[in-house]
Structures are given as structure tokens and as C-alpha cells.
Amino acid sequence: MIPAQFDYVRPESLSEACQALGSDEDAKVLAGGQSLLPLLRLRLAYPSKLVDVGRLPELKGVHDRGDHVFIGALTTHDEVLRSGVVTADCPLVAIATATVADPAIRHRGTFGGSLAHADPAGDLPAVVLALDGVFVARSEQGEREIPAADFFVDYWESSLRQGEILVGVKIPKLGPGWGFHYEKFHRTAQAWAIVGVAAAVKRSNGSIAEARIGLTNMASTPLRARAAEAALQGSELGDQVRQACEEAAADTSPAADLHAQPDYRRHLARVLTHRAVRTAAGSP
Template sequence: MIPAQFEYTAPTTVDEAVSALAQGGEEAKVLAGGQSLMPLLRLRLAYPELLVDLNRVAELRGVRDEGDSLVIGAMTTHHTVVRDPLVNQHCALIALATATVADPAVRHRGTFGGSLAHADPAGDLPAVTVALDAEMIATGPNGQRTIPAGEFFADYLTSTLQPGEILVGVRVPKLAGWGFHYEKFNRVAQAWAVVGVAAAVRRANGNIAEARVGLTNMGATPVRARAVESAVQGTQAAPAALHEAASQAAEGTHPPSDLHGQADYRRHLAQVLTGRALAAAARV
């Protein structure tokens, strides 16, 4: 468990970080909380020549209110996100899902942006950002741009960040009057989700006015369960109707088969868990 040698730099501003990354070229990697990258280095599954450590970049930490949305700094730790009053007030789904990430030690080190940029479809937060139509804010040599969450996750462990770009923050629209739930199914407390379901539901007059559903670990990227979202819209906010709509949760998904579950089991779980997530989000 000894990583290969690498160079290391710890800039204190985003500009410095971007230029350090540019100098490092393709062999440079960004180090955020290190909870995914360090194991890869120690197992020698990754051999970067340069690590650009963002932990001293103060401007990347914290949550700010931008009126209709919140911007969560990429280096905000999971621990902070879970307790942040703005997040809990306006984007509670993020707090609920983040509270299930790994274990307390990981949550103290791991960061919101780091786990998104890692683009692990088994991670809990990618599906949440997809469900919430969040926007990723990236800064690179050519300045800043925003990438819709639905376009950010390209493939397994691959985002659409360009070489030289750093994820600096995530803009999350405030959702007033919605109910949320993150239904995580894992075998032991600190394990990745076998399947996870992020659900946001808006009720009106006893019906479901609108719902958004994101699925964790049901493919190479986090996916929206669009068929469920359509089916549930306008239905009665009652368990039977929600579970009926949830039976379409696995449509169009390509879940993996691994030690923790075969694909058919994951498809089945997606349906069961989506029903439960919708019911919990709708408070029924």
C-alpha cells in the first residue's frame, strides 16, 4: 500500500491551482479530500506525476446563498455539508444523502466536489445532483463555465471536466415546498450503495405535482428515472400509486454485476427502493 512517487504542490488560490494543473499537464491530478484518490494511489492503480492539493484553497470551502440557488464550494467537507443550515433549509436532499456517505472519518475528510469529480456511479452524491438539476462550476485556463449535472457524468469514473479544469463549486436550485428522501441500500454501514435512490417530490392537493428521481449505481453514470417521473406526475400521493409508478425505475438502466449484486437483482432493487423513496419523500 505504498504509492509510487509523485510531485506535490499545495496552492492557496484557484488561479494558482489552475496554473499548477496546467504545468503538470496530463500527468497531474487534483487532490481534494483524498478519500478516493489516496486508495487508488496506494493500490498503484493510478500513477500521477503531480498532485495539486486543493486543501489550502480557502475560497473553495463553504456554502453561499445566491438567491434562487445555493453554491456549495467544491472543497466543503461532507461533515460540513450535513450540518450546513442553508443546505438543510433549501436542499435537504443533499444533506440526507451526504449523511449516508461512508463513515464519520471519511465524511470529515471527503469533500462534496471531490466525490462528484471522481464520478463514481456508486457514490451517493452524483445521483443527487442529477436529480436536483444542479450545475457544476468549473474553472480552467480558459476561465469559468457551468456544466449541467446531467451532462457532467460521462462514463464510469469519468466526468466531462476538460484537462486543466477544476470543479470549484456546485450550484443547486432551491426547492421550496418539496419533500425529499435518499434511500440507500448497502450491506454494511460504511459500504457503497448496492443501489441508491434520490427522490424529490412536490405535492399539490393530495397528488404528486412533480417528482424527480436519481439512481445510484444503476449504470456507468448516475441516471434519472424519467419513466418513473412521468408516471408519477399527477397520481395520487398514496403508497400503492407510488409503488406502481416505481415499477418502471429500472427502465433504460444498465446496472453492473459485481460481488455485491447481479444486474437483475439491482433492477429489482431499483423498483422496490424507488417506491420507498417516493413514499418517504411524499410523506405517505
């Protein structure tokens, strides 16, 4: 299909991009385009203006900043995967990014674009939520930091305000003793996750000292499986972990669609959480 008519601007600086975006409440940011362009073709989105930020160097790159890693919003998934800093200090990001779509999309799609799109079926939102990431947004009024817990509002809706552009994301370094895994169930390599689980587990003296679990596609936003996290604390690997992971679907509200009913998604959440936690904890 042919998209509806819109204006197109390509700013030369981040400040110019903020100005262009803030002057029109129906404007949209165009980065890699892997999420937005299909919506335009299907006429599921009707922006009056596209602000193309694809050539702004301020939004690109992976930077080691001591206690955290800063990933620029315009950094492609492929660049994230090839970053030694991400692999060393944010391995869960690398593990999950490797499961995003296929190589062609990973070479065009951007880290920030997939997060700002705020699709609850996307892989990366649950990962950033589990890691307590912080989103950095810029507007004509200045810079604002948004904790991941406050960033996702509803289906395809974030807390970015009119005129704000996502500059990048701060991912805290968790340090030694942690293990990570991302487990998801999907129909094909290119398909969205029916359910996904991001797990970060810290072991101590043969038991789990702390667990962080992010859930993909179990509500209108990514969720932390708080009940399972609490149940896992102090659990020894084995039956205790299995029983704790039965709490993974608590307080979730998965949707019913052509791919799965809510009860099936809850079942998947429990099974995939057990798999992800066991792998992250280094248990066979």
C-alpha cells in the same frame, strides 16, 4: 502498498492551481483524499503530479445566493451537514450526505471531491442530478458552467477538461411543497451503495404533481429514472405510486459484480424507489 512516484505541489491560489494542473495532462487534484489515496496505494491510479488544493479558501463554504445554494468544492461532508442553509433549502443534499461512509470520512472527504471522482456508486452524484444542479469549473481560460446531466461521462470520468478545477456546485432551491428522501441498500455503513435512490416529490391536492428521481449504481453514470418520473405525475398515493415505481429500472444498465447481479439491482431500484417516493411524499 506504496504508491508510484509522483510530484507534489501545493498552490497558494486558485489561478496557480489551474496553472499547475494545466501544465501536466497526467496531474490530479488532491482535496480530502478519501477517494484518491486508496487508488494510489493500490496503484490503480498513476498521476505524475498531485496538485493539493486543500488550503484554498476560494473553494470552501456554503453560500445562499437567492434562487440557489452554492456549495464550494472543498467543503467537507461534515460542514455540509452542519449548514443551516443546506438543511433549510437543499434538504435532499443533507439527507444523502448523512449516509456517506462514516463520521471519520465525512470530516475529511469533500463535497466536490466525491462528485469529481464520478463513481456511479457514490451517493451525491444522483442527488445533484435529481436536483438539476450546475457544476462550476475554473481554468486558466476562465469559468465554465456544466449542467449535472452533462457532467458525468463514464465510470470515474467527468466532463472536466484538462486544467479545470471544480470550484463548486449550484443547487437550485425547489421551494415549498416539495418532500425529499434518499434510500439506499448497502452491506455496511462504510460500503458503497449497491443501489441508491434520490427522490424529490411535489404534492398537490393529494396526488403527485412532479417527481424527480436519481439512481445510484444503476449504470456507468448516475441516472434519472425518467419513465418512473413520468408515470408518477398525477398519481395518487397508494397502488398508483407502487405501479409507477415499477418503471424505475427502465433504460438502466446495472453492472454485475461480487455484490449483485443486474436483475437484483433492477429489483432493488424498483423497491427503493417506492420507499423513497412514499417517504418524500409524506406517506406512511
